[in-house]
Amino acid sequence: MTQNETPSPGHEGEATLESQLRDEIEALRAEIEQLRMDSLRERADLENQRKRVARDIDIARKFANERLLGELLPVFDSLDAGLVAADGHEGPLRDGLELTYRQLLKVAGEHGLAIVDPVGEPFDPEHHQAISQADPGQAEPGSVLQVFQKGYRLNERLLRPALVVVARHD
Template sequence: MTTEHQTDPNQGETVEGATGAEPIDSFETQIDALKAELAKVAEDALRERAELDNQRKRLTRDVDMARKFANERLLSELLPVIDSLEAGLAAAGTDANALRDGMELTLRQLLKVVSDNGLVAVDPTGQPFNPEHHQAMSMVDSADHAPGHVVQVYQKGWLLNERLLRPALVVVAKDA
């Protein structure tokens, strides 16, 4: 084997190296190893991308199912109220008191269900007017109420877990 002096173009130094097929075989082996490693990395990246895509699809499906059945518990609790209304209508005869008693019982049942689910009625009669929770429908003179206080409630307001769902429709006492 003969050696010759070569100048490395990157460093301008003289290096000694073997001539012949040995360095080429070594480079080809390194190139083949790098190609194999690149193919493995590309395959791993493709597999990870597919796994990420599948996970994204699963999450989308889970969110859709959660939205679709979010009210399941509430609606299942309302079924007895519907049953009570249907039974009351079926049994309703000429006795108005029995019908009224049945309606009151059904209303209490319904109010319990909504209360258990975080819905609270707002009845601001006699309280100071609060524009964040009340909607003034009119103003009247009132000797019995202080100015700016709610005189009458046309429609109750409702809070869902302490957040306003519907403002109360109210009549407010005028300033004197």
């Protein structure tokens, strides 16, 4: 073919077809890449949702007994008061009361309940409720001198603060 000759229409059509195929291949590659990214994003979303559901189930399991244990707190208080009243009186009634109290505490403890009984500890407004102040005597100022009512936590969540008397600061 010389310089003055024009390319045959077949060659021009092949070049156009080749260009169209390249463009289509690039478009398909871009679509595949977009689908791959969407798939990865959805996988990550599903994994995050799975973790969130597992965490929610764990929290629900930890605090499923919260209402029941909260309603049992007056029973603990009554048994505690009974033991204080029976102090110095030895006998089967006191022994039975103490055994019942320990068994109830053991079962509740196995379900995450813990007593907040802070005598001698520094006052902590997160876990204690001060109902009065008193002269410290030998105690450190700001420490708990007396507990009127024990507090309780369920798996580190406060169910009820301890009602306490705090040593006055001079």
